[in-house]
Amino acid sequence: MAVTFVSFLISFALLNRVLNTGRISYWLGGWQPPWGIEYVLDYLNVFILLIVSFIAFIVSLYARRSVEKEIAEHKITTFYSVYMLFIAGLMGMTLTGDLFNLYVFIEISSLAAYTLIAVGRKRDALMASYNYLILGTIAATFILLGIGYLYMVTGTLNMADLRERLPALYESNVVLTAFAFFTVGLSLKLALFPLHTWLPNAYTHAPSVVSAIMAATSTKVGAYVLLRIMFTVFKVEFYLEVVPVTKILLVLSSVAIIAGSVLAITQTNIKRMLAYSSVGQIGYIVLGAALINQTAMTGSLIHILNHAIMKGALFLVVGAVVYKTDIEDISGLRGMGKKMPYSMAAFTIAALSMIGVPLTVGFVSKWYIAMGALNAGMWYFIPVILLSSLLTAVYFWRIIESIYFKDGETEPRTAENSEIHNPKSTIRNRDDAPLSMLIPTLILAGLCIFFGIFAFLPVSIAEKAAGLLLGGL
Amino acid sequence: MEIVQSAKPLYAIAVSLIAVLFIAVSGKRPNLREFCTIAAAVLKFSIVVSMLPTILAGKVIEYSLLTILPGLDISFKVDALGIFFALTASFLWIVTSFYSIGYVRSLNEHAQTRYFIFFAVALSATMGVAFSANMFTTFIFYEIITLSTFPLVAHKETPEAMKGARKYLIYLLGTSIAFQLFAIFLTYYAAGTLEFSNLGIFNNIRGEGVSDAFLIATFILFMAGTTKAALMPLHSWLPAAMVAPTPVSALLHAVAVVKTGVFVVVKVVLHIFGVNLLAQLGLGTALAYFASFTIIVASIIALRQDNLKARLAYSTISQLSYIILGVALLTPSGITGSVMHIVLHAFGKITLFFCAGAIYVATHKTKVSELDGIGKQMPFTMTAFTLAAVSMIGIPPLGGFLSKWYLIIGAIEAGQTPIIVVLVVSTILNAGYFLPIVYAAFFKDPNPGGHNPNAEYSEIPNRKSQIREAPVLMVASLTLTAIGALLLFFTPSVFLVLAKMIAESVTGGN
Numbered sequence: 001m002a003v004t005f006v007s008f009l010i011s012f013a014l015l016n017r018v019l020n021t022g023r024i025s026y027w028l029g030g031w032q033p034p035w036g037i038e039y040v041l042d043y044l045n046v047f048i049l050l051i052v053s054f055i056a057f058i059v060s061l062y063a064r065r066s067v068e069k070e071i072a073e074h075k076i077t078t079f080y081s082v083y084m085l086f087i088a089g090l091m092g093m094t095l096t097g098d099l100f101n102l103y104v105f106i107e108i109s110s111l112a113a114y115t116l117i118a119v120g121r122k123r124d125a126l127m128a129s130y131n132y133l134i135l136g137t138i139a140a141t142f143i144l145l146g147i148g149y150l151y152m153v154t155g156t157l158n159m160a161d162l163r164e165r166l167p168a169l170y171e172s173n174v175v176l177t178a179f180a181f182f183t184v185g186l187s188l189k190l191a192l193f194p195l196h197t198w199l200p201n202a203y204t205h206a207p208s209v210v211s212a213i214m215a216a217t218s219t220k221v222g223a224y225v226l227l228r229i230m231f232t233v234f235k236v237e238f239y240l241e242v243v244p245v246t247k248i249l250l251v252l253s254s255v256a257i258i259a260g261s262v263l264a265i266t267q268t269n270i271k272r273m274l275a276y277s278s279v280g281q282i283g284y285i286v287l288g289a290a291l292i293n294q295t296a297m298t299g300s301l302i303h304i305l306n307h308a309i310m311k312g313a314l315f316l317v318v319g320a321v322v323y324k325t326d327i328e329d330i331s332g333l334r335g336m337g338k339k340m341p342y343s344m345a346a347f348t349i350a351a352l353s354m355i356g357v358p359l360t361v362g363f364v365s366k367w368y369i370a371m372g373a374l375n376a377g378m379w380y381f382i383p384v385i386l387l388s389s390l391l392t393a394v395y396f397w398r399i400i401e402s403i404y405f406k407d408g409e410t411e412p413r414t415a416e417n418s419e420i421h422n423p424k425s426t427i428r429n430r431d432d433a434p435l436s437m438l439i440p441t442l443i444l445a446g447l448c449i450f451f452g453i454f455a456f457l458p459v460s461i462a463e464k465a466a467g468l469l470l471g472g473l
Numbered sequence: 474m475e476i477v478q479s480a481k482p483l484y485a486i487a488v489s490l491i492a493v494l495f496i497a498v499s500g501k502r503p504n505l506r507e508f509c510t511i512a513a514a515v516l517k518f519s520i521v522v523s524m525l526p527t528i529l530a531g532k533v534i535e536y537s538l539l540t541i542l543p544g545l546d547i548s549f550k551v552d553a554l555g556i557f558f559a560l561t562a563s564f565l566w567i568v569t570s571f572y573s574i575g576y577v578r579s580l581n582e583h584a585q586t587r588y589f590i591f592f593a594v595a596l597s598a599t600m601g602v603a604f605s606a607n608m609f610t611t612f613i614f615y616e617i618i619t620l621s622t623f624p625l626v627a628h629k630e631t632p633e634a635m636k637g638a639r640k641y642l643i644y645l646l647g648t649s650i651a652f653q654l655f656a657i658f659l660t661y662y663a664a665g666t667l668e669f670s671n672l673g674i675f676n677n678i679r680g681e682g683v684s685d686a687f688l689i690a691t692f693i694l695f696m697a698g699t700t701k702a703a704l705m706p707l708h709s710w711l712p713a714a715m716v717a718p719t720p721v722s723a724l725l726h727a728v729a730v731v732k733t734g735v736f737v738v739v740k741v742v743l744h745i746f747g748v749n750l751l752a753q754l755g756l757g758t759a760l761a762y763f764a765s766f767t768i769i770v771a772s773i774i775a776l777r778q779d780n781l782k783a784r785l786a787y788s789t790i791s792q793l794s795y796i797i798l799g800v801a802l803l804t805p806s807g808i809t810g811s812v813m814h815i816v817l818h819a820f821g822k823i824t825l826f827f828c829a830g831a832i833y834v835a836t837h838k839t840k841v842s843e844l845d846g847i848g849k850q851m852p853f854t855m856t857a858f859t860l861a862a863v864s865m866i867g868i869p870p871l872g873g874f875l876s877k878w879y880l881i882i883g884a885i886e887a888g889q890t891p892i893i894v895v896l897v898v899s900t901i902l903n904a905g906y907f908l909p910i911v912y913a914a915f916f917k918d919p920n921p922g923g924h925n926p927n928a929e930y931s932e933i934p935n936r937k938s939q940i941r942e943a944p945v946l947m948v949a950s951l952t953l954t955a956i957g958a959l960l961l962f963f964t965p966s967v968f969l970v971l972a973k974m975i976a977e978s979v980t981g982g983n
Contacts, residue, residue: 356650357620358613364542367658374662382658386651393646401639405630455541 296372653698673747701734807883
């Protein structure tokens with residue numbers, strides 16, 4: 001916990017420095033790039049870094065009680081070690097300026113992720129982990145192949161260096177193949193529809209803490225890496241002039257947005273529902289990026305942050321519910337509004353934010369992506385966004401309604417009728433999560449609103465990062 | 474136009490939000506809780522009234538709260554139209570609060586604290602809509618109204634109530650996200666601003682590369698997205714929402730929710746598109762005929778409803794379209810009539826709903842066919858009902874006549890003779906569904922078969938014992954609103970002045 005807090009502080013300090021001075025780079029072992037491994041910090045990855053370290057910190061605050069409950073005692077020490085490794089991998093992915101180093105960190109975080117999922121209580125967790133292992137390995141292999149091809153034609157692994165050397169080779173089949181491998185491999189990692197199949201099982205069967213951290217960070221870092229490859233290693237001209245791959249991504253992400261939401265509606269397990277909802281939300285991030293303009297890119301980046309906050313909050317609430325009641329089924333949430341009022345309030349706020357109600361963060365990202373679509377002259381993506389908002393409203397409202405309006409079987413209507421005469425009846429049933437779980441959850445829920453109202457804080461960073469991605473270094 | 478900076482609109486909105494805290498805290502002590510509600514209502518009304526002189530002097534109050542993103546501000550502007558709406562809603566909140574207390578206590582309703590909390594939130598949001606300076610702020614408060622009234626509509630928590638409430642939510646939230654937000658995106662994209670303009674946002678950028686097709690599409694999206702106005706064919710949430718407790722139906726579905734809907738329609742017509750632009754595009758006339766259709770059809774459906782609240786609901790649908798019709802005529806008198814109808818219909822309809830609730834509390838009757846002879850039992854209630862019904866029909870000396878008068882003049886100004894026919898036919902239909910109730914209540918014998926034309930007179934000695942009115946608080950409130958409907962005919966001064974100011978400012982004085 002201390003470690004994550006320190007790393008969050010460091011990230012914050014780094015943010016300040018980047019904001020003040022611009023790009024920072026660190027040469028590992030003192031070797032000059034392009035030969036040595038370079039760590040680069042600019043507006044973009046300091047933004048991502050901040051998200052990762054912040055969520056990691058919040059989740060580790062939360063983890064203790066939940067982990068005690070969901071993970072066998074002799075595994076707990078291992079769990080925390082692997083957890084640290086996972087975070088380290090993600091941060092490495094974010095920071096590195098070197099392709100092969102990137103691959104190494106991807107593998108570190110992935111291997112850690114397989115382990116984290118596998119410690120889930122049920123046997124299904126092993127299956128889910130194994131499934132993810134296979135797909136994840138395929139993805140990693142693809143990425144490695146892509147790196148290999150690029151190295152073959154350019155002789156360098158440094159991203160900035162590649163950026164300079166590649167344009168001359170854009171027509172080369174090797175480069176095209178490399179790009180294809182990257183896109184497919186990374187789409188798998190970030191669970192872009194239809195390569196999302198590992199995700200629902202993984203999130204459902206992993207311990208709640210792991211679902212929270214993975215949903216909030218790992219797919220986000222995957223998205224970041226995709227953006228890095230697409231817009232830093234390659235240039236925008238590549239898509240405009242050579243391969244219209246963004247068109248494919250536009251279609252895929254639209255399908256992801258709709259399909260993810262539709263599938264979410266059909267789920268009865270709440271974690272699985274949130275997982276499918278993630279599939280849809282990842283669609284937003286890719287959609288915003290694939291529209292290739294400043295506004296949409298800002299929306300996409302801001303959505304990385306927003307979704308991390310919202311989904312993190314939702315999974316933490318679910319973790320709290322599991323902690324208290326062992327319920328994972330949506331129908332089991334009936335009347336929970338009385339039992340766990342604060343957790344459910346956090347859930348409601350995060351859910352409204354997912355729907356995109358104004359004054360929450362969800363609205364900000366939708367606004368930017370929608371405006372970006374209009375600026376790109378593609379108004380037909382707006383119905384996609386709005387439709388998915390509606391679908392999101394459907395699957396969340398179902399839950400909110402049963403939380404507040406349907407009394408659980410344990411609490412018959414008469415108890416409520418006599419509320420006024422017998423004030424103890426409601427208090428007696430109140431049994432919210434312990435504070436160590438509640439506070440992190442409420443912080444995230446609070447941020448949903450805070451960044452929804454004071455949106456200019458993250459947006460100003462995201463705008464700079466977007467400009468960076470589109471306009472060159 | 475002189476602009477005054479003041480945070481008063483914010484206070485007016487915040488009063489009931491702060492009251493929410495007090496209501497929640499005092500939830501276990503009903504008297505204190507109700508006192509909080511009433512205090513907030515009175516305070517809110519006085520804040521609104523305190524802004525009135527400034528507005529009447531031709532000034533505008535502005536207050537900018539915060540900027541979420543460049544171009545997306547939460548800011549408030551109190552103009553004649555806004556204060557007009559706010560006055561109506563905040564005054565009726567006071568009355569409804571009294572009425573609610575009588576209603577929920579005599580029926581011993583459950584979850585009363587929740588009820589009063591969301592009532593207060595909904596009213597805050599209504600003020601928010603009234604005082605919004607831009608479409609974004611309007612949209613936020615519009616959604617808050619939807620969300621905060623859901624628990625009120627679903628109050629009974631029976632399967633039937635949940636079903637009605639869900640329909641309510643799907644219609645309101647669904648269309649506002651799918652269409653209204655879409656229209657807002659398009660507006661911002663084309664105009665770069667969402668700030669309401671007196672002559673219309675689009676009117677100001679006319680001829681700057683915005684095609685007619687784009688404007689028409691945006692207009693249709695706005696109209697389809699403002700389902701609270703219950704324009705057909707997106708009206709069916711309103712009868713469904715009648716599962717709510719009667720005070721909720723009364724204030725929210727005769728005043729706050731539906732009036733917010735028409736208020737937004739009026740805003741869109743006047744301040745986003747502008748009178749001149751809509752006239753050029755011919756959209757005003759199209760909207761007018763659409764509204765006419767709703768007026769007639771809803772009235773015909775109302776004729777066939779036996780459930781009193783359902784009949785009132787269809788009557789509301791029909792009456793709301795009067796307001797839309799008036800503004801769609803795009804002439805000064807039409808707009809005046811339209812705006813006047815906001816307040817006149819509010820007073821009339823809230824009285825009718827209050828009566829329906831009083832009848833339910835006193836006798837547990839909900840059907841029109843059960844009301845024979847009820848006038849003897851509940852003389853005050855049914856007298857108020859009669860007054861309100863007459864106002865709805867639009868016969869002098871009740872307020873409803875005024876708006877109809879202006880609407881007819883507006884139709885003549887616009888050269889739309891068919892509209893006059895619509896107004897006349899609908900008046901007849903209104904009479905057709907209200908007068909039988911009044912007749913049955915006073916002149917029919919409660920026991921079918923024993924018809925005696927002189928029944929009322931012959932039973933005078935026993936009348937005292939027969940009177941079984943609803944609780945005093947309820948009867949007092951409905952009497953008050955009925956008297957209001959009557960007074961508005963004789964002294965409509967403030968409202969009429971405001972309505973004329975609005976009409977003048979948006980038509981550019983022509």
